[in-house]
Structure formats: C-alpha cells, structure tokens
Amino acid sequence: MSDHELYPIGDAARRSGLSVSAVRFYADAGLVEPTGLNGAGHRMYDIDAIARLELVRTLRELDTGLDEIRRLLEGDTTLHGLLTTHLGIVERQERTLRARRAVLRALIKQGGGTPAQAGLMHKLVSMTDEEREQTIDDFWHDVGEDLDVPEGFVDRLRTMRPVLPADPTAAQLEAWIELADLVTDPGFRDAVRAYLQDAYSTPEARVLATDPFQDFIHVTGAPLMEELLAAYRAGEPPRSPRAQQAVTRFMEAATALSGTPLTPEVRNRMADGYRRIPGILRRLAQDEATSGGPVYDDTHGRYLSLVARINGTAPEDHHDPLPCAWIADAMRDAGPPHPRRPGTEAAGATVITDPPPANGR
Structure with missing residues (x-):
C-alpha cells in the first residue's frame, strides 16, 4: 500500500472493516471525507483517510457518539482522553449490569419474588x-x-x-x-x-x-x-x-x-x-x-x-x-527421662535399650 496511492470506496470499506454505505454516511456527516475524486467522479481515499475510517469504526463499536468522534478528528480532544472517558462509562455500565444480575439471581433463587422484593433488592445493591x-x-x-x-x-x-x-x-x-x-x-x-x-x-x-x-x-x-x-x-x-x-x-x-x-x-x-x-x-x-x-x-x-x-x-x-x-x-x-539400665553405658555414651513409645510419646 503506497502512502500516495488513492483507493476506490470499495477498497476503503474493505480495508477499514466498514460497509460502503457506512463509508458514504461518515463522508456525508463530515467525519471522514474522501481524499479526492477519480475521472468518473467516484470517491477515492488515501491511507490516512482509511486509517481514520478504521478509528471511527472502533469508536462506534464502543458506542462513542458522532459528536465526540468529530471533536477528536478535529483536534478538540485527544484519543487518550476520549478512551479514558469511555472506559469510565463502560465500567459504570458493567457495575450496573453486575448489580442487576445479582438482583435477578436473588429473585430467581426466591422463586421469582414480587415487585416489592425486586424494589427492595435494587435498593440494597444501591x-x-x-x-x-x-x-x-x-x-x-x-x-x-x-x-x-x-x-x-x-x-x-x-x-x-x-x-x-x-x-x-x-x-x-x-x-x-x-x-x-x-x-x-x-x-x-x-x-x-x-x-x-x-x-x-x-x-x-x-x-x-x-x-x-x-x-x-x-x-x-x-x-x-x-x-x-x-x-x-x-x-x-x-x-x-x-x-x-x-x-x-x-x-x-x-x-x-x-x-x-x-x-x-x-x-x-x-x-x-x-x-x-x-x-x-x-x-x-x-x-x-x-x-x-x-x-x-x-x-x-x-x-x-x-x-x-x-x-x-x-x-x-x-x-x-x-x-x-x-x-x-x-x-x-x-x-521423667527413661532410667538407665545396668550395662548400657559404654565409653561415656548412653544407650537406651527400651524402644520409644508409640507416636513418639
């Protein structure tokens, strides 16, 4: 892929993982406009435009709004800041889903429960x-x-x-x-x-x-x-x-x-x-x-x-x-220690003739 080469909209869509209609939509929305037109008036995209299309696809999969994406592409925010913000959103959503899951499991465990019990459990987890x-x-x-x-x-x-x-x-x-x-x-x-x-x-x-x-x-x-x-x-x-x-x-x-x-x-x-x-x-x-x-x-x-x-x-x-x-x-x-029996001492050493009690006692 050449840095200066232009690619038709079909190639741009395939390389960015988007559909052709989605590429046209983002161009009409002013997010990623085509780099130029060919002799037949068809939209053409260079490597940089395709990279931005891929970024838009990734952010949209994270439920990022179009206005936020536009601010990022226009330089009003950074990718790090945008991702940090969305990480916080995803984590809050995850906590909410875990709480709902816990309430649902508790209600199922109780045989279904009542609306009043469901309300109480939501209150408890909150x-x-x-x-x-x-x-x-x-x-x-x-x-x-x-x-x-x-x-x-x-x-x-x-x-x-x-x-x-x-x-x-x-x-x-x-x-x-x-x-x-x-x-x-x-x-x-x-x-x-x-x-x-x-x-x-x-x-x-x-x-x-x-x-x-x-x-x-x-x-x-x-x-x-x-x-x-x-x-x-x-x-x-x-x-x-x-x-x-x-x-x-x-x-x-x-x-x-x-x-x-x-x-x-x-x-x-x-x-x-x-x-x-x-x-x-x-x-x-x-x-x-x-x-x-x-x-x-x-x-x-x-x-x-x-x-x-x-x-x-x-x-x-x-x-x-x-x-x-x-x-x-x-x-x-x-x-007390075991008594010494006669004849068990030799050369200053003591020999115990009794076997040790069971279990070391």
Whole structure:
C-alpha cells in the first residue's frame, strides 16, 4: 500500500472493516471525507483517510457518539482522553449490569419474588457505604441490647462486618443482598441473639467471651498456633524439638492469661482438653440438629459466612481440620527421662535399650 496511492470506496470499506454505505454516511456527516475524486467522479481515499475510517469504526463499536468522534478528528480532544472517558462509562455500565444480575439471581433463587422484593433488592445493591454501615450498626445494636455476655464481647463481634469493595463481583453483591435481607429481619436478629445467649450462658463459655481470651485467640495466640501448625504440616512428630518448642510457647502464653504456671499437670489437662475437642464438636452438632433451637450455622455462623464472602476472605472448601490429636500428643508431659539400665553405658555414651513409645510419646 503506497502512502500516495488513492483507493476506490470499495477498497476503503474493505480495508477499514466498514460497509460502503457506512463509508458514504461518515463522508456525508463530515467525519471522514474522501481524499479526492477519480475521472468518473467516484470517491477515492488515501491511507490516512482509511486509517481514520478504521478509528471511527472502533469508536462506534464502543458506542462513542458522532459528536465526540468529530471533536477528536478535529483536534478538540485527544484519543487518550476520549478512551479514558469511555472506559469510565463502560465500567459504570458493567457495575450496573453486575448489580442487576445479582438482583435477578436473588429473585430467581426466591422463586421469582414480587415487585416489592425486586424494589427492595435494587435498593440494597444501591446503598451508599454509610447506609450499609448503619444497617450493620442497627443489627448489632438490637442483637446486643441487654445481652448477658461479658462486657466488650458484642463490640468485638461488631467489628466483624462486611466491606463491599468499590468494584464488587456478582458473587459479592449476591452475598450482600442476602446479608442485608437477613440483618433487617427481626426474626433473624432474635435468632442470633438467642444463639449467643445460649452459647455463652455457662461459666466456662463466658470465659471464652472475655477480652483477654478473645485477644489471645485472635491476636497474640494466633501466630503461636500457626507456628505449631507449621511444625505439623512439615511432618514433625509431636515430640520433636521443633514441635515441643512451638507448643511450649503456645501453652505458656495461654496459661499466662490466668497466671497459672505451666506444670506437668496443667500440660496434661490441656492435652486432654484438645483430645476431647472433636467429640465435643460432634456432640454439639448433634445437639443443635435435634434441639430445634437456634444453631450456629443458621445464625451467627451464617452472618460470618456471608461477611467473609463479601470481604473476599471466605476460606477454601478444602482446608485441613485442626489436628487435635497431634496437638494433644505434643502438649502432654513426657515425664521423667527413661532410667538407665545396668550395662548400657559404654565409653561415656548412653544407650537406651527400651524402644520409644508409640507416636513418639
């Protein structure tokens, strides 16, 4: 293709990806006029004109208006500025479509819904950040009012709240619709309140809700537990030096909450407690399933699950359960060293004739 060669309208249309009628239209509109006419009076286009026709086609595919294209071609705006403006338009349209998609999916999930429900869902996805914050604040105010739990516990629960990003996915919008619908339902608020009251009514459970214990679980103790789990994931035996160092640090921090020294008896009690955890969880699940009362998965657990989906922090489906038996073996006091039998010492070395206990204990 020569820079000075002129091409008939059919070639210009083919090279720019437009129809002949579209090329004529843009010429008549004053956007891309022909470079000249041939002897028969037919329109002819050079390379520059064909390039501008291709640009017009691209911009029209992005729904750019003719007036905007004219300003660009006349030099009143830049291509970068025009594309930046249209990117913002497309992104706003995308967010709107995602919101509509989330509402439609939620309505279909409910079996079709009603016009009133559709209007409510549109309102929920269109809330401002301040309105969402107020919705969650109102929920926790009602749940926590006169709730018989240790001071500060509800305030800590209140900090676990949804933060919808500026550019949420359809899944995050759907989770927000479900959560907002739940937290504004008086029945759900009563169920969460009843669950928390039942779960933390015993003296042992009330200890779990105190600030020192919660701080240990979620702040100071979390890295210590992670250090212990790292030894487990690395295949370390429970009695290995690495596992013992990690579990000792964890237990010392835990017993420091009550000022209790880490004695062999305390180690064994903690080990027994961890070994009982799987059975306790199974019994709790069975009790919740047969009690007919408020259960975790339907109340506070549902709230936390939706918050995690909205915040993008939902755990993976295939995460490992807590290795309670391994932790219990690591916690258990090993007792005094094995006694040396006569005749087992040679050249200053000690040989243990007894085999090591099973599982390294």
